[in-house]
Amino acid sequence: MKRSALIILMINRFCAFSQIPHEVLYVVGCFENGTTEAQFEFDAEELLYVDFDRDEVVYSIPRFLSDDPSKVFKNYKVFRNAKNNKQVCVTIVKTFNVVEKHPPEEMDPPESTLYPSEEVQLEVENILICFVNHFYPPEIKVSWTRNGRLVSEGVSLSRYYVNNDQTFHQFTTLTFTPKEGDIYSCTVEHLALGRPKTKIWEPDFSHLSPGPDVYCGLGLTLGLLGVAAGTFFMVKGHHRQ
Template identity: 40%
Template sequence: MMMMKVKVSELVLVLSWVLCVSAEVQHENIYISGCSDSDGEQMYGLDGEELWYADFVNKRGVYPLPSFSNSFRYEEGVYEAAVADEHTCKLNLNLALRGMKDYPMENDPPSSPIIYSRDDVELDQQNTLICHVTGFYPAPVKIHWTKNGQNVTEGTSIDVPFPNKDGSFRQTSRLEFTPQLGDVYSCTVDHPALDQPLTRIWDVEVQQPSVGPAVFCGLGLTVGLLGVAAGTFFLIKGNECS
């Protein structure tokens, strides 16, 4: 069975989704290939996790999962194959946009972001803040961090958008940090479907001297709207195989 969801702008993204079923186990294998005039994306995933994606800025393949959770590695040449696919995608981009220029533009806004620490918080011990957002279409969102009201770029990273089963996307950003008492962090998400960005605040506090640091999340809003390139997406759901 094939399902296609089409929305138009200056970005084309192609998603193939194959579901393989056996008598004992069921897995979802996902491959995303896409491009724009200035950017591109290649990603492989399994069972809701990103196994590998192409970092075209630094010209390398990335395995985003921790090494202890997954030792799987693709054969040599997978990044070079992704570069070749991007070249083909860009050759076809103008033809696809001309053929779909009369389709209406639609946007689905993201949910409020969720922010949490990777590990239990200990003062002066390095940790990672994680900001997760889901439910948006088209991809991607823009995510940026602040510390005590100042923009932070060092130590930040963001995964490529990952498809949900309803055709929307989810995306996760990370910030490496060392918690200090009284520090205040924020994660702000922007998307064309939002009237204004969504911000989640994360503080480090001491509740009781005998308890130690505790963290809590609070909602906040920021003003202004950052532009995000919207996109055209083909969602293709494949047949079952055994």
């Protein structure tokens, strides 16, 4: 497809010879084949144009309106400005062509999830997994913190994996030992994100598995059942006598 650019550099409204408003346009047009045109229009009628091949301004004003049309446009420096604007117009066309051949790469922002690999137990070593998914391009930066401080020890990062939709996913892990009050975070940076995305996790010890106290209680219950059973048989034997 051929590219062209049109620049309206000046629009003036004024009254000439009457109270009716008129419009003057200065237009520069350029095309992919190298052709450039510049002209003044008065109420859609051409007043002049620039002939870049002959390096001159050609006036279309009727002689009965002005014996020397160049005096009317003397202060506009028509030819010099037209040459400058020609370069601007050509640059715009080249830019359009570059953008069309190399359009901006589409990007997909990442989604992230933060979770432990095993059931959390107080003071028992575990692994936190930060799963980053559905991002493109594949370059991401991930950082970990514990209680607001950056952590690098115990951190690992997997390679990129391709999803079916041509986006990517990646894992990063942190080996840690859960303690009361600790707060961990995984922060992801990516070109498609306006700002870094952070997920926060803290250990929850409210659902820990029952400990020795339950087993002790269970043993006590079984012991009481044993005493009751023994008493029953003792009483039953007593009635047999």
